[in-house]
Every structure is written in C-alpha cells, then in structure tokens.
Amino acid sequence: MTDPSPDKKTAILSAALELFADNGFHCAPVSRLAHLAGVGVGSIYRYFKDKDELIHALYEQVSNSVQEVVNQPCGEAQPLRDQFVDFMVRLLSYLDAHPREFRFLEQYYHSPFGIEKKRTELFAGQVQDFPQPLARIFSGELAGELKSLPIPLYHALIFGPVSALLNDSQAGLITLDQATMSSLAEGCWQALQN
Amino acid sequence: MTDPSPDKKTAILSAALELFADNGFHCAPVSRLAHLAGVGVGSIYRYFKDKDELIHALYEQVSNSVQEVVNQPCGEAQPLRDQFVDFMVRLLSYLDAHPREFRFLEQYYHSPFGIEKKRTELFAGQVQDFPQPLARIFSGELAGELKSLPIPLYHALIFGPVSALLNDSQAGLITLDQATMSSLAEGCWQALQN
C-alpha cells in the first residue's frame, strides 16, 4: 500500500476531475476520490487543506491547460477572418475532445465556487495574453473594421455560442465535425462585423 | 375542512428559489428553506414528496414563467429582423430583471437534475409554439433568406450569447441597457445571415 508515487498530487487531481465531471461535486465523497486515486483518504489532506481547496486547485489546473491551447499563436500571415476561425475551431476541438475538462468548468462556474472566479477570467482575463485575433478584437484595435462593442458583448458573441454548442455536443444532440465548427466560427465572425 | 393552503406552497417555492439561486441546491438544507418560508420542516413534505421533487417543481414554475414571456407574440407587421430583435430584448430584459430565475435555471441545467430536461427543451422544445421569428428560423422556413444550419447551431448562435451576457450582467461586468441588448440581438441576427 505505502505507494511512494512521485506524483500523488497528480493522481488526486486526475481522480477529482473524473469524479467531479461525472458525478458533480456533491456526489464525489473524499473517500471515493482517494480510492480512485489509489491513495489514502488522509493523504488528500496533506496536499490540499480541504475539499474546497482541492476544487479550486483543480480549477486552476484545468483553466491553465485551456489557456495553453487558447494561447497558441495563429498563423499571422492569414487573413484575420481565417485566424479567428482557426482559433475557434482549435478551442472547440480541444474542449470537445476533453469533455471532462469542459463539464468541470461549466459546473464550477455555475456553482458558488465560481462566484469569485468569474467565467470572464478564463477567456478575457488577460487580453494581452490572447492569441493574435482575439487580442486585437478585444483590445479595440480593429474598431474600424469591426463593430465597436463593450468587451462583455464581444465575449458573449464569441464564447457564448462556443459554450452552448459544446453543451449540445455533450448531450449528444450534434456531432462536432470540422464543418460544424467552422460554421459556428463563421457565424460568430459575422456577428462582429460592421 | 382545513384545506392545504396555496399560500404555503407559494411561500415554499419562493424561499426555494431564493436559497437555491443564491447558495446552490446543496447549501440549502430543508430546515433553512422551511425557516425562510416561515413554515415547519414537515410542511414541505406535505407539498412535495422530497427535496428533489421540490426542485423539479420549482423548475416547472420558473420554466413556465419564462415560456410565457418568450411566447408573447412579436409585432408581425414589422420586418423579421425587428421582430427578432424585439424578442431577444424581451428575453434579456426579463431574465436580467429576474436574476434568481436565471441563476436557478443555469444551475438546474448544469446539474444532474437537468440531464433529462435538456436546456433545449426550454427554448427549442416545441418549435411550433415559438413566437413568430424564432419559429420561422428554427423550422427552416427562412432557409433561403438565412443560412441553413442544424438546429443546435441556430440554438447556439442565438441563446449562447444571451446566456453569456446575462452571466456577465449578474457578475456586474456590464449593465444591460436597451442599446446593449439591441447590440447583442443584432449581432446574433447577423450571425444567421447568408
């Protein structure tokens, strides 16, 4: 039993993602987390002060891995529209391929946990870190070319459809192939045009 | 004699909406519900089999009041675009003015409770019951004029931004005045154009 795993913390976070995404925070007793992680209950409390801290830590981890994907550079030689579509397709692909990350985030944002950590933080938090097309849109640099809107409106018109579509995909209402994702991205792009 | 008082049921549902929206289902013990409703704990179980049934009943109530707003006829004399914008503004206004209803619905849909009652049910469930512009869009009647898309894509492009914007409004990131709501609606409308 005395498993001197070099990465017990990783095992715990991984088990947590699985259980939280599939069962919700409240149907994931710490004892079950421990069992799934192959770790003693007590060990969880060595790495995390309590269950809440574990949830917040998991959020940070998932949030970061999404940020990484989102922040990859887009081909800057392409027209802006294509860069935007590429970005959107990349985001949709990643989250559709990682349903647990997506469901965890949705659950987190719609729970008391996410009250302080607003959803905006994930995508709009640091405009300057955004990949080319997004940064230029949100920063207002393209104001002549596109509509000039308050950031939350940009945000809503871009990420709202992403979230909604992913939900339908998870629910099995639609399959996200390349064409579908492009359609959505193009719709969003049009929404921003003058 | 001594008939079950409709006031009491209303008081319970009302307290439930408040606590569920503000604290989440799991931080709203029945004892607190009862206290807030000014009712004995046991009385809740006279009106609802258990806590789950109370949650579902509250969903039905909230869902119906949203449906009512959504289903009001749009001025059919106006151009379709204006009808659409009117509809969107009406929906946004109502939910922004009833934040607890909105937060409850979001929470419900993102919980195991809402698994069968898919979000789609609320808005897309019965296309034929939709107000003019939505029904015509979703039914494909306008396929020549607009893009021809799978329903979930229409759905995502229209209600995704609504949900996202309301979240930002709740978070205090933006104030939803008439202009803002119209901007969003117009963006959505553009997103659907050929």
Added chain:
Amino acid sequence: MTDPSPDKKTAILSAALELFADNGFHCAPVSRLAHLAGVGVGSIYRYFKDKDELIHALYEQVSNSVQEVVNQPCGEAQPLRDQFVDFMVRLLSYLDAHPREFRFLEQYYHSPFGIEKKRTELFAGQVQDFPQPLARIFSGELAGELKSLPIPLYHALIFGPVSALLNDSQAGLITLDQATMSSLAEGCWQALQN
C-alpha cells in the same frame, strides 16, 4: 366527510387490527389507520388518548373475544379427555380462522407493550373462569389422575404447542385440519398424564 358513524371507535379498532397484524405497530402510522378506518386523523385522538392507548384497547378487545371462545362450556357429559380435546380444537380453530387476532396477540406479547400484560393473563389469568377441563386441571383438582405440576408447567405444556403450531400454520408450513388439531390436543393430553 362528516361521517356521524355510530361506531367510529369500532371502525378504528378494526383498521388497527388489520394494520398492526399485517405491518407491525411501527409500520402503521396513525394517518394510515385513520385512512383505512375512513376517519379523520384527529378523530382517533377523541377515542384514544394516544397510539399506545389504542394498542392496549385493541388488546383488551381481542383478548376478550378469545376469552369468550375459550370459556364456552365443554360437553360435561363426555370423558375428561374428550372435553380437553374439544377445547383445544375449538381454540386452535378459532385462532387459525382469525389470523390477525393471533398475530396481533403474538406481536403484543413480544413487544414492550406486553411486558406488564403477561401472556399468562390471557389463558391462565382467571382459573375459575376456565371451562371445565382446564379449570379442573389448573386448579389441581385432578391431581390424582394427572401429574401434579406448577401452573406454569401445565400452561407451557398446553398452550406452548398451540402457539407454536399456529405460527407454523400462519407461515404456511402446515394446514390445520381436524385430524392435525386432534393430534396436537392428544399429544398435550398425554403430556399431562401420570
């Protein structure tokens, strides 16, 4: 509803016998009693101080009806042995034909309720009231003819088998026809012989 039944009390006791015998005291909520009796919950408390008193009252009633059967005179012209067998068959027949009465009594005696009201009270309580053969046995009058034993031993040798056999009958392990009942009675009779 205002049912001015002349015999609400009877209806309540009757419903109580049914529910207690079939479900046990603790799976027979007062509300269910009331429903089955066709009476308001509150009415039960007009006739009985509380649930305990209802149980004791029901015991008295059932106990009395058994006493009546037990106390019917045996043909005094017959030999004692035949009188005894007649008595035993009569008792067995009655209780086998009234399983709810029997199950209620068994349950009552084996519960805290029956602690003060000892089983003995039912059959041996008032020796002088017993029908001929029993009275003569218990009173010691037949001491020459039969074994001379302490009353509880007579009691055990006579009523123990009755109770045990009825239990097996209720459980469906045996059918109590005339021959079977006579066999038991004869066995008991032999048990008492010198």
Added chain:
Amino acid sequence: MTDPSPDKKTAILSAALELFADNGFHCAPVSRLAHLAGVGVGSIYRYFKDKDELIHALYEQVSNSVQEVVNQPCGEAQPLRDQFVDFMVRLLSYLDAHPREFRFLEQYYHSPFGIEKKRTELFAGQVQDFPQPLARIFSGELAGELKSLPIPLYHALIFGPVSALLNDSQAGLITLDQATMSSLAEGCWQALQN
C-alpha cells in the same frame, strides 16, 4: 494500517443485544446503541450497512451460539428418553441463563425481520445436524416407537413448551430448577409416545 477493530464490532453487537432485548428494535435508536457501545454513531455504519443489517447480523450470531449448545452430542449410551431429557434440559438451561438472547430471538421471529428466517430454521432447519435424539425423531426413524407425525407437530410439541416456559421464567412466574426442567422434558417426551 489502522485495521478495523474486532473489539469495536463486538462492542456494537453486544450493545445491540442489550438494547434490542430490553427495549425492542424500535426503541433502540442508533445513537443510543453507539453510546452504549462506547462508539461514534458513524462507526456503526462502518461495520454494518444499515440498522437492518445489524439486526440480521446479531441474529446470526445469537443463532449460532444457540446452535452450538443444541448440537452438543448427547450421551449415546443412555436410553433415548434420557438423551432427549438431557437435550431439553441443556437447551432450557442455556436460554434461561441467557435471557437477552432468548428475548432477542423471540422478538426477531415475531417481526418482519424473521419472516424469511422462519423459526423452524433454527431448530428444524437441518435435521441431520441435530443431536442424536432430535435427529432421530424428526427424521422419522423412530416412527415405530413414537407417534408418526408431521414435522411441525413434533416441532410444536417439543419447542412450544420450551418457549412458553422460558417466557414464564422471564416473567418471574416460575424458577427453572433442574426438577422443573426435567418435568417439562418428560411431559414433552410423553406427548410423542404412541
């Protein structure tokens, strides 16, 4: 490490026997069990899935200890009658010395818990495992010597009086000395004779 302590389980079963025997299943709240066992409420649920399982487990334990007594070999050299009397005296002695075991069993058999685990199971369940005299009687081997009766009648004539006498003893109506127990056993023996 930290293995589940067998002492704790024993303490719980022991407390359960005491409370169940004295108060009945329904006047023995888990909280009281825990207190009497010197254990936290939650610990009971580590050892038993729920209260029902605890009751059944206690039955198994008590039943086994009675079986052990019952199954001890009788002096096979003695006449059958003496073997039988020895057996009866041993059974009576044990149960009279262990009143809680006796009261628990009686209560168990007369409750919904004992519906499937019929009383017969305890004594007649496995005829072949019975000590000499009983096995030979129940198996019909002595049919020439004794009356030939259906098993439930043997059962009633032998164990009925045992149960009844123990009840009277518990009630303080009689003291079970050697002579008394022998008398009962002899009575039962006679009851079986041709």
Added chain:
DNA sequence: GATGAATGAGACTTCATTCAT
C-alpha cells in the same frame, strides 16, 4: 509521509400529536 478507522455535525425524512376551522 501515508494510512484509514473513527468521529459527529448535519442532512433528509417520518410521524405522533395538536388545534384552528
């Protein structure tokens, strides 16, 4: 450091009893 047995606060639910109608 790791473990998991032990704990008890607190959640949900039932039901005997009351009392306004």
Added chain:
DNA sequence: AATGAATGAAGTCTCATTCAT
C-alpha cells in the same frame, strides 16, 4: 364532534475531517 393541515422532535444515514499508528 370531526377534520386534516401544520408542526417539530427524533430517527437514520452520509461524509468531511482528524489523528493514532
């Protein structure tokens, strides 16, 4: 007198957290 809606004490069970090993 009769009713049944209302009540809350009390019961069963869960689970986050602690701590001895």
